[in-house]
Amino acid sequence: MDFFDRAYFFDQGLRFECQRCGRCCTGESGTIYVGPEEIAPMAAYLGMPSERLIENHLYPFKGSYSIREDPNGSCHFYDQGCAIYPVRPVQCSSYPFWFSNIRSEKSWCALHRECPGIDQGRLYTKAEILERVHRAMKF
Template identity: 40%
Template sequence: MSNLIKKDGYSYTFDASACSTCQARCCTGESGYIFVTKEEIKNISKLLDMKKDDFIKKYLFKEGFKHSIKERKVGESYECAFYNSESNGCSIYEARPLQCITFPFWDYFKNRVDELKLECPGVVDVK
């Protein structure tokens, strides 16, 4: 069953039912930044029942003034430290960063729909 999501200002829709069969391409594949804000760091540490500093040390790295989630290298590919391949899901789903919640509706992709379609099979061009 499709579950089409639209957003003002975007020329594509997103069919969330595609996630169940796509093996989380947005959490795996090429290496990329998964930025977390201070508030998100607090929320994820709490969810994992970890001290904030321990969480930062174990799971994050600094990129300029921001923090990004570490990735694991799997063969020639990468995956987010919180991607669970057994359940094909996010192990911090309830506290996942806004960057993950808002995908695939990112400003960056507004004029790069073809690039986005290669990454996300749920994206449907409606132009």
């Protein structure tokens, strides 16, 4: 059966609305995959050449790059909010609809501890959720 046709616990959709608390951008260290096609838009948004973006803010990861972190674990681009929000990588824009988070109802419910946006705001349809999961599968 196709990935998009199966039954899931979220067949009726899931609610999510970012509360801009910054928890997922700060704290525990992690990797933030930046695909090759995401570099130029980020550099343009910041008004710098791609080479400078790579040199100052990224490091090699999985055939492309990841965003550097500050010593306290915060994303390099977090400054009382995301400094590259309109062009943030898919790994960020698809959160919290990652496979690891929607693989079971238990995983989704456990996210309440980390993200106050879970079960708030607008309803994402099953199709929207699966589209985001699919996009996020590259990292």
